[in-house]
Amino acid sequence: MAGKTILVAEDDRVTLRFVSSLLEDQGYAVLPAEDGRRAHELALTQRPDLIVTDLLMPYEDGFEFIRRVRAEPALARTPILILSTKSREEDIVLGLEEGADDYMVKPFRAREFLVRVRKLLERRRGAA
Amino acid sequence: MYRALVLSVLATGIVFLGLTLVIVVGKAWREAREARGRAVRRELEPRVLAYAHGTEPSLMAVLGRPIRRAERRVLERIFLDHVQRVEGIERERLARALDELGYVEEYVAGVGSPRWWRRAECAERLGLAGASRATGVLIRALDDEVSEVRLRAAKALGAVGGRAAVRPLLRALNEPNRWSTIRIGDILAGMGSPVVAELLDAFPDLSLHAKVAALDILGRVRSLEAVGWLRARLGDREPDIRARAAHALGQIGDLEAGADLVEALGDREWPVRAMAAKALGKLRCRQAVPRLAELLRDRQWWVRANAAEALRLMPPAGIEALERALADPDAYARHQACLMLEEAGVLEQRISALAGPDGPAREAAVELVRRFVAAGQTGRLRELAERHQAAEVRSALAALLPPDPAEARP
Numbered sequence: 001m002a003g004k005t006i007l008v009a010e011d012d013r014v015t016l017r018f019v020s021s022l023l024e025d026q027g028y029a030v031l032p033a034e035d036g037r038r039a040h041e042l043a044l045t046q047r048p049d050l051i052v053t054d055l056l057m058p059y060e061d062g063f064e065f066i067r068r069v070r071a072e073p074a075l076a077r078t079p080i081l082i083l084s085t086k087s088r089e090e091d092i093v094l095g096l097e098e099g100a101d102d103y104m105v106k107p108f109r110a111r112e113f114l115v116r117v118r119k120l121l122e123r124r125r126g127a128a
Numbered sequence: 129m130y131r132a133l134v135l136s137v138l139a140t141g142i143v144f145l146g147l148t149l150v151i152v153v154g155k156a157w158r159e160a161r162e163a164r165g166r167a168v169r170r171e172l173e174p175r176v177l178a179y180a181h182g183t184e185p186s187l188m189a190v191l192g193r194p195i196r197r198a199e200r201r202v203l204e205r206i207f208l209d210h211v212q213r214v215e216g217i218e219r220e221r222l223a224r225a226l227d228e229l230g231y232v233e234e235y236v237a238g239v240g241s242p243r244w245w246r247r248a249e250c251a252e253r254l255g256l257a258g259a260s261r262a263t264g265v266l267i268r269a270l271d272d273e274v275s276e277v278r279l280r281a282a283k284a285l286g287a288v289g290g291r292a293a294v295r296p297l298l299r300a301l302n303e304p305n306r307w308s309t310i311r312i313g314d315i316l317a318g319m320g321s322p323v324v325a326e327l328l329d330a331f332p333d334l335s336l337h338a339k340v341a342a343l344d345i346l347g348r349v350r351s352l353e354a355v356g357w358l359r360a361r362l363g364d365r366e367p368d369i370r371a372r373a374a375h376a377l378g379q380i381g382d383l384e385a386g387a388d389l390v391e392a393l394g395d396r397e398w399p400v401r402a403m404a405a406k407a408l409g410k411l412r413c414r415q416a417v418p419r420l421a422e423l424l425r426d427r428q429w430w431v432r433a434n435a436a437e438a439l440r441l442m443p444p445a446g447i448e449a450l451e452r453a454l455a456d457p458d459a460y461a462r463h464q465a466c467l468m469l470e471e472a473g474v475l476e477q478r479i480s481a482l483a484g485p486d487g488p489a490r491e492a493a494v495e496l497v498r499r500f501v502a503a504g505q506t507g508r509l510r511e512l513a514e515r516h517q518a519a520e521v522r523s524a525l526a527a528l529l530p531p532d533p534a535e536a537r538p
Contacts, residue, residue, distance in 0.1 A: 014209045021177040109216035110181065 004121055007031040007048035009039035009065060010083070011057045015106070019052065019083070022110055023117070036060025040068055043075055050121055055084040055095065063098050070099040079120035083108060168202040176206050179225065180218045187225040195229070204231055211256050223258040232259045239265050239281075244274040251277060255284025263288055267296045279311065286315035294319065294326035301338035313341050317348040324351040340372050347376030355380060359388045362404075367397035374400060378407025386413040393419050398428035405431060409438025414445050421449040424461035436464035440472045447474055454499035466505035475500070475508060483520035497528045506530070 006028045010016040013034070020030045031046055033039035037059040043051060051069065055062035062082060069075045080100040084091070087105040095103050101123075102116050172191070179190040195203055204226075211222040226232055235257065238250030251269050254262045266288065269281035282300060285293040297316055300307045316323050327342050334342060343361070346354045358380070361373035374392050377385040389411070392404035405423055408416040416438070423435035439446035451474075453465035469475050478496050481489035500509055506529060513525035 012213075015213050017173065018177060018210055018213060021174060022181055025178070025181045107213050107215045107219075110214055110218045111216060 003027060003029070004049040005029045005031060005046065006117070007033065007039060007042055007046065007051045007053075009033045009036060009051065009053040009057060009062070011035055011054060015054075015083075019113075022114065026114060028117075034058075036062065036065040039065055043069055043078070044072065047074065048078065049124065050117060051078055051080045052083055052117070053080060053100075055082060055086050055091065063094065066095070066098045066100055077124065079124050081116060081120060083113070164198075165202050168199050169206060172199070172203055173206050176203070176210070176222075176225075180210065180214075180221050187228055200229075203229070207231070208253065208256055211258075219258070223256075226257045227259065232257050232262065235259070236262050236265050239269050244272075244277055247272060248274070248277045248280045251281040251284050255280070255287035258288055260288050260290055263290065263292050266293070270296055270300060275306075278307070282307075282312060282315055286319050289319055289322060291322060291326055294323050295330060298327060298330045298334065298338070298342070301341050302335050304337055309337070309341050313345055313348075317345045320349055321351055321353075324349060324354055328354065328357055336366060336368065339366075340368050343369065343372035343376045347372075347379035350380050352380065352382060355382045355385055359385055362388050362392050362400075367395075367400055370395060370397070371399040371403040374403035374407050378403070378410040381411055383411055383413060386411055386415060389413065390416045390419055393423060398426070398431050401426065402428065402430040402434045405434035405438050409434070409441045412442055414442055417442060417445045417449050420446070421453060424453050424464050425456065425458040429460075432460055432464050436468045440468040443472070447472060450474075451496070454496070454503065459503070462499075462503040463505065466500055466503050470505075470508050476512065479509075479512060479516070479521060479525065480518070482524040483518040494524075494528065497525065501528070501530060506532075 006023055008016060008019050008023070008030055010019060010032075011034050016032055016034065020032055023030050031042050031048055033042050034057075036053075036057045039051075039053065039057075040060060042048070053062045053065060057065070060068075062084065066080055066082075069078065069080065079102075081102045081104065082095045082100045083104050083106060084095070085106045086092075086095075092103050092105075101120055104113060104116065175190050175192070176187070179187050182190070184190050207222055207226050211219055211226070214222070232254065235250040235253045236259075238246050239254070239262075241247050241250070247269065251266060254266060263285065266281045266285045270278055270285075272278050272281065282297060285297060294316070297312055300312045301309060301316075316327070323345065327345065331339060331342055343358070346358065355377065358373045358377050362370050362377075364370050364373070370392065374389060377389060386408065389404045389408050390413070393401055393408075393416070395401050395404065401423065405420060408420065420435045420438050424432055424439075426432050426435065436450065439450050447469070450465040450468050450472075453461045454469075456462055456465070475496070478493045481493040482497075484490060497509060500506065509525060509529055510532060513522055513529055516522050516525070
């Protein structure tokens with residue numbers, strides 16, 4: 001799975017650095033974005049293999065970002081993992097219904113996160 | 129006179145110049161310090177994260193050089209920022225490094241500081257560091273004279289966890305004049321299943337107020353090991369205990385408690401009957417449907433409302449019971465049945481048959497509308513008579529509904 005590109009959309013810089021370093025340690029290339037609009041631009045131009053996104057972000061929140069990604073034919077099958085502090089059942093259900101493939105609540109377990117990332121990338125490869 | 133004026137202008141100018149210099153130098157010094165801090169952070173943070181993600185037993189080996197005194201605050205900030213954003217092994221490793229670098233020792237000493245904000249800050253940081261060896265210090269801080277220090281110590285104890293941290297927090301539940309029961313309840317519930325054994329053990333010594341809070345905590349922790357104990361509490365002589373035990377059993381959701389909760393539907397105190405009805409709905413306990421249907425006629429509104437809500441959650445038997453209740457001689461039972469059938473979408477679903485070819489279904493829909501009209505529940509039907517997508521349904525409803533008294537008024 002090393003060498004795959006992962007877009008990380010996260011407005012909290014500390015979390016962004018943590019997640020980026022975690023993924024880079026595993027050999028993934030990381031595209032960091034600090035708001036939903038920038039994340040959308042990077043998704044369109046760089047076509048990542050996986051998107052990890054927060055829900056609460058400036059300019060364009062995570063739900064809107066996911067909707068716009070899913071509306072793009074070229075990105076419609078890109079796996080999306082939501083990583084959010086929102087832990088209510090309604091938010092999780094809404095996130096998955098909007099088109100995310102997986103959901104993790106912060107604070108999160110790094111090893112579990114990495115396994116989920118790997119599984120999502122494998123599933124994408126299997127479907128391709 | 130002129131000379132005095134010149135001197136005073138000069139003196140004012142010198143004062144202003146001096147103040148400006150102080151501000152400029154102070155700002156420059158602050159900015160230089162912050163820039164230095166950012167540079168140190170840029171250098172150290174990747175190493176700290178590499179340590180957190182890795183398996184190296186000691187942080188010092190990953191840092192590669194000794195930490196200067198001026199860098200310690202920056203390093204501490206890096207740890208504190210990350211330790212509260214992760215769980216699991218990474219969190220344990222970051223917490224261990226905080227201890228290895230001597231920060232935990234500083235916090236332990238800080239809890240004894242004469243300045244209350246320092247005590248509060250250090251108590252909080254001991255929680256972030258998960259410093260189980262500081263449990264004793266934090267327990268003592270629960271008796272601090274400043275409420276903010278007490279609260280942060282309580283939160284820290286919740287974060288540190290372990291059985292030793294539970295008992296003092298339970299004691300805090302016994303002192304509602306010093307502690308917010310809701311906050312302590314949140315902390316204990318957040319500690320999860322480790323609180324259960326201690327809580328059951330301490331329960332007999334708690335005040336009634338604390339016992340009620342403790343039962344709520346058991347429900348929120350959703351501890352299966354407490355189910356048998358909670359079932360026994362349904363026979364407690366205190367009605368509040370019986371009611372909260374029923375509520376907790378509903379939150380846990382173990383069907384094993386179904387028979388006891390059905391029995392509690394006959395309790396002489398209405399809060400117990402109301403909570404038992406609510407719990408049975410959460411359990412989706414279909415054996416309770418006949419007794420819940422009877423409770424639609426209870427003399428207390430909360431009991432009727434909870435029984436109706438529970439029946440709504442248990443289709444098809446619960447919905448059938450609500451439909452039968454439309455013909456009940458008791459007006460309260462009919463009212464609750466109407467409300468729940470509306471909420472469950474049954475009314476809308478059934479009246480669609482008014483436009484369909486199926487004769488018996490159409491007859492059943494007409495009968496349902498008549499029963500709603502007889503119960504005086506026509507609000508939703510009038511809305512549908514105006515806005516239903518099928519014209520045939522709208523006209524059939526208009527024919528079945530009596531004139532709107534609101535429109536008849538001048």
